Amino acid sequence: GAVVSQHPSRVICKSGTSVKIECRSLDFQATTMFWYRQFPKKSLMLMATSNEGSKATYEQGVEKDKFLINHASLTLSTLTVTSAHPEDSSFYICSVTTGGTEAFFGQGTRLTVV
Amino acid sequence: KNQVEQSPQSLIILEGKNCTLQCNYTVSPFSNLRWYKQDTGRGPVSLTIMTFSENTKSNGRYTATLDADTKQSSLHITASQLSDSASYICVVSPFSGGYNKLIFGAGTRLAVHP
Numbered sequence: 001g002a003v004v005s006q007h008p009s010r011v012i013c014k015s016g017t018s019v020k021i022e023c024r025s026l027d028f029q030a031t032t033m034f035w036y037r038q039f040p041k042k043s044l045m046l047m048a049t050s051n052e053g054s055k056a057t058y059e060q061g062v063e064k065d066k067f068l069i070n071h072a073s074l075t076l077s078t079l080t081v082t083s084a085h086p087e088d089s090s091f092y093i094c095s096v097t098t099g100g101t102e103a104f105f106g107q108g109t110r111l112t113v114v
Numbered sequence: 115k116n117q118v119e120q121s122p123q124s125l126i127i128l129e130g131k132n133c134t135l136q137c138n139y140t141v142s143p144f145s146n147l148r149w150y151k152q153d154t155g156r157g158p159v160s161l162t163i164m165t166f167s168e169n170t171k172s173n174g175r176y177t178a179t180l181d182a183d184t185k186q187s188s189l190h191i192t193a194s195q196l197s198d199s200a201s202y203i204c205v206v207s208p209f210s211g212g213y214n215k216l217i218f219g220a221g222t223r224l225a226v227h228p
Binding site: 006041091 | 118123150156159163221223
């Protein structure tokens with residue numbers, strides 16, 4: 001299966017600053033990656049679909065200007081949380097699919113905005 | 115509305131005991147049903163994937179069952195180990211959707227005590 005690596009695993013930032021989270025597919029060229037957000041004791045919620053070389057597709061209710069996604073290569077997608085606020089504190093997870101039925105997830109990034 | 119409901123929300127068992135987690139879904143038609151294990155602060159890891167025509171699938175001490183008529187699935191864990199302590203998430207992929215249409219349950223938090 002695909003190996004998906006996220007960085008950083010934890011980040012604390014001040015309110016109003018921006019934070020970039022990287023998602024790398026280490027052994028698979030991924031034309032599509034997915035970004036999820038997970039609040040404590042809640043389900044993973046899809047935020048957006050990252051498409052290599054084109055604009056991301058955002059789910060309803062997700063602000064595209066706040067959550068900037070860049071998928072510049074087949075192995076890297078980045079999620080930038082701009083002007084972060086405490087309510088953006090959450091667990092962010094990316095995933096990659098390999099064309100079959102399997103989805104592989106990164107280890108997640110715990111964002112805390114203070 | 116497509117939903118995936120899991121029960122119980124949390125469960126405590128003693129090491130060596132068996133347990134069964136439940137998943138009820140309203141997604142129809144669906145392509146496949148997956149069970150994932152998510153350790154605290156980590157991304158989900160796949161345990162089993164079943165298509166609508168499969169009734170059971172095993173992965174070591176994990177056995178998943180599926181009843182497409184009643185729209186129920188279960189995950190049975192035998193001879194539990196301390197390392198089984200995690201959240202177990204039931205995920206359904208609708209038939210018409212791509213991977214961005216994965217529907218996640220809220221998970222069952224399992225704690226295995228010595």
